[in-house]
Amino acid sequence: xxxxxxxxxxxxxxxxxxxxxxxxxxxxxxxxxxxxxxxxxxxxxxxxxxxxxxxxxxxxxxxxxxxxxxxxxxxxxxxxxxxxxxxxxxxxxxxxxxxxxxxxxxxxxxxxxxxxxxxxxxxxxxxxxxxxxxxxxxxxxxxxxxxxxxxxxxxxx
Amino acid sequence: xxxxxxxxxxxxxxxxxxxxxxxxxxxxxxxxxxxxxxxxxxxxxxxxxxxxxxxxxxxxxxxxxxxxxxxxxxxxxxxxxxxxxxxxxxxxxxxxxxxxxxxxxxxxxxxxxxxxxxxxxxxxxxxxxxxxxxxxxxxxxxxxxxxxxxxxxxxxxxxxxxxxxxxxxxxxxxxxxxxxxxxxxxxxxxxxxxxxxxxxxxxxxxxxxxxxxxxxxxxxxxxxxxxxxxxxxxxxxxxxxxxxxxxxxxxxxxxxxxxxxxxxxxxxxxxxxxxxxxxxxxxxxxxxxxxxxxxxxxxxxxxxxxxxxxxxxxxxxxxxxxxxxxxxxxxxxxxxxxxxxxxxxxxxxxx
Numbered sequence: 001x002x003x004x005x006x007x008x009x010x011x012x013x014x015x016x017x018x019x020x021x022x023x024x025x026x027x028x029x030x031x032x033x034x035x036x037x038x039x040x041x042x043x044x045x046x047x048x049x050x051x052x053x054x055x056x057x058x059x060x061x062x063x064x065x066x067x068x069x070x071x072x073x074x075x076x077x078x079x080x081x082x083x084x085x086x087x088x089x090x091x092x093x094x095x096x097x098x099x100x101x102x103x104x105x106x107x108x109x110x111x112x113x114x115x116x117x118x119x120x121x122x123x124x125x126x127x128x129x130x131x132x133x134x135x136x137x138x139x140x141x142x143x144x145x146x147x148x149x150x151x152x153x154x155x156x157x
Numbered sequence: 158x159x160x161x162x163x164x165x166x167x168x169x170x171x172x173x174x175x176x177x178x179x180x181x182x183x184x185x186x187x188x189x190x191x192x193x194x195x196x197x198x199x200x201x202x203x204x205x206x207x208x209x210x211x212x213x214x215x216x217x218x219x220x221x222x223x224x225x226x227x228x229x230x231x232x233x234x235x236x237x238x239x240x241x242x243x244x245x246x247x248x249x250x251x252x253x254x255x256x257x258x259x260x261x262x263x264x265x266x267x268x269x270x271x272x273x274x275x276x277x278x279x280x281x282x283x284x285x286x287x288x289x290x291x292x293x294x295x296x297x298x299x300x301x302x303x304x305x306x307x308x309x310x311x312x313x314x315x316x317x318x319x320x321x322x323x324x325x326x327x328x329x330x331x332x333x334x335x336x337x338x339x340x341x342x343x344x345x346x347x348x349x350x351x352x353x354x355x356x357x358x359x360x361x362x363x364x365x366x367x368x369x370x371x372x373x374x375x376x377x378x379x380x381x382x383x384x385x386x387x388x389x390x391x392x393x394x395x396x397x398x399x400x401x402x403x404x405x406x407x408x409x410x411x412x413x414x415x416x417x418x419x420x421x422x423x424x425x426x427x428x429x430x431x432x433x434x435x436x437x438x439x440x441x442x443x444x445x446x447x448x449x450x451x452x453x454x455x456x457x458x459x460x461x462x463x464x465x466x467x468x469x470x471x472x473x474x475x476x477x478x479x480x481x482x483x484x485x486x487x488x489x490x491x492x493x494x495x496x497x498x499x500x501x502x503x504x505x506x507x508x
Contacts, residue, residue, distance in 0.1 A: 014213075022217050023289055053175060057182040061189075065210045067291070071199055072189030079186065083179035122194050124342065128294055 005050050005153065012039050012152050013059050021066045030130050033138035035145070036063060037111055040078055041104060042149040044085035045092045056082030069124045077114035081107050097143045105139035204305070207329030214300055214332065218289045225428070278394045278441040282433045283307060285315075288332065292425065294362040297340035299323075301430065304331040309432055312392055314443075316431045320398040320421035321345065321386060325432075333432075337424055338399065339364055347399050348387040352377050355387050358400060358418060364425040367400050369416035374407050376414055384418055388443055395441040 016039040024032060040056045060075030068074050084107060085092065092103050112135050192198045285301040303309050305328050315322040315335050323337040338345050339360040347358045347369075354376060358367040372378060382402040388395025400418035407414050435442050 018213060018217055021213070021289075023221065023291075026293060029293060048175070053178045053182050057186065060186075061206070062210065065203070065206045066214075067296070070190050071193040071203065071206075072186040075189065076183060076186035079179060079182040083175055086175045118190065122190070124295075131295075 005047060008153055009043050009047070009050055009055065012043075012149060013055065015152075017059065017062055017066075020063065030133055031137050032134065033141045033145075034108065034111070034134050037078060037081060037108060038104070038138055038142060038145050039149060040082050041085050041107060042146060042153075044082045045089045045100075046150070046153065046155070048086040048089045052086045053079045053082045056080075069119065070122050073115060073118045073122075076118070077111045080114060081111045084110070097146050100146065101139050101142040104142045105135065108135035108138045111135070203327055204329055207304075207327060207332060207334075211329060211332045214289055278396075278435050278439040280434045280436045282316075282431045283309075284429055285333075285432050286429055287427065290425075292364055295341065297323075297337040297343075297360060297362065297364065297424075298326075299335045299337065299430075301325075301333045301335055301432070302331070303432060304329045304333050306330050307432075308434075309333050314393050314433050314435070316397065316433055317422045317427050317429075318431075319423060320400070321393060322422045322424060322427070322430050324392050335430075337364075338420060338422075339367060339424060345393060345399060346387045346389040347384040348395075349378055349402075350383040350385050352382075354378070355389070358384060361417070365419055366403070367418045367420060369402075369418060370413065372414045372416055374409075374412055374414050378402060378405055378414065378416060380405055388441060391443045394435050394439070394443050 013036065016035040019035040020032075036059050040059055043050065043055055044052050056078035057075050060073075060078035061071070063074040063078070064071045088103075092100055095103065109132070112132060116131070189199065193203075283303060285303040288300040288302050290300075291298045299322075301309075301315070309325060309328050311325055311328050313325045313333075315324060321338055323335045323340070323343065325333045326336045327334040336343050337360065338358070339362065341360050341362045343360045344357050345367075346355065348355050354372075356369055356371050356376075358369055361368045367384075369378075369384075380402050384399045384402065386393040386395060386397045386399055398421050400420045402416060402418045404417040405414060406416075
């Protein structure tokens with residue numbers, strides 16, 4: 001079961017990464033949720049021993065290669081989010097999906113705040129308010145994404 | 158994707174508490190950021206990761222590529238014939254112009270007192286296909302399907318048939334990241350062709366405009382002026398077209414003119430671009446390309462372009478043994494006084 005679930009985890013992470021970097025028209029790009037963050041959150045909450053912080057770190061590192069100004073930015077943000085999700089996994093897991101979405105929103109906002117801060121420190125000032133839209137759409141899509149992820153994880157049949 | 162495998166193998170159970178693991182990875186991230194940002198030690202790591210990412214990038218761009226292929230293969234015979242005729246006309250046109258160019262280059266060489274015309278500054282070029290494009294207000298980047306395996310290097314100029322596109326920032330084995338001249342973090346040293354006034358064109362974050370933020374309110378510039386690369390900054394050679402001025406606003410309150418220019422290259426519609434290698438010992442070659450190229454660490458020309466005018470004469474004179482003896486004098490003559498960019502108009506008038 002362990003090997004199988006790990007393979008499923010890597011597969012969902014890979015699909016999420018592709019969805020994250022798929023070229024989209026600009027207006028859709030603004031709305032695009034951070035699929036990879038949602039995937040890391042899902043695995044951290046539902047399988048804190050399989051996924052978790054290491055998954056967050058390496059997924060973030062891949063994201064850095066695709067769109068980060070500096071290596072390690074997304075890695076730090078994603079491992080932080082994964083850490084919080086792992087610590088609070090019992091509290092989050094027991095809630096119905098819509099309440100989970102309310103808890104996912106602050107996690108996504110925290111993720112964006114970390115990215116924002118590192119952007120500022122490394123001299124890539126970014127002031128457009130549109131970057132916060134990702135967090136909102138991410139939370140909105142969570143009730144939809146969670147069952148899909150659960151299905152791919154083999155928890156729902 | 159090997160990174161995922163090795164990392165994910167450990168976290169089950171014995172790796173310590175989540176807090177410990179988070180601290181470990183956080184410290185690792187911070188060290189990575191520090192090394193990448195400040196020390197530029199991670200070129201090798203980036204190279205490997207870029208190689209790992211390339212298949213995904215190819216896969217992600219494959220629908221677009223497939224669509225283009227289908228569109229091309231379904232073109233009608235008529236359309237092809239029309240295009241063929243158009244290209245033949247264009248070629249005749251260009252050949253005529255090239256003939257004139259040979260004569261002019263020869264004449265120019267004679268005027269400069271050289272025995273024979275100089276070879277063109279571009280030594281060779283390599284067409285590259287655009288794999289993916291990132292065009293938003295924060296990042297204007299593209300990924301090309303050529304990399305270190307084709308001899309592409311960091312900080313290499315990328316052009317299309319109209320003008321400058323940008324320069325390479327990260328080079329993988331089979332792919333290269335390019336920062337466009339319209340990226341808000343990119344600045345290209347330019348010269349107004351009509352007046353010779355030098356300044357810097359900074360990306361404005363959309364594919365159709367550049368900003369010229371360092372021109373004084375009384376600078377001689379007007380809408381329609383052509384901007385060409387000035388050869389300073391160590392990446393682009395002198396005299397390549399960059400943009401055309403579209404808007405000049407002079408405000409009595411503000412000391413600087415607000416100038417916008419539209420890039421000549423078709424940044425948002427190109428599907429193929431050119432990577433160009435330049436002759437280092439050519440008078441029009443990027444100034445200080447041997448020396449300043451090393452300092453251009455992250456390809457961020459904004460950090461580079463301002464000190465470049467002062468530094469340019471020194472490396473041209475002293476530490477360039479590969480340059481042939483007659484080359485440096487024309488370089489100095491062509492570039493006139495190495496004045497600071499903003500002060501250029503005043504100094505140009507006085508003598």
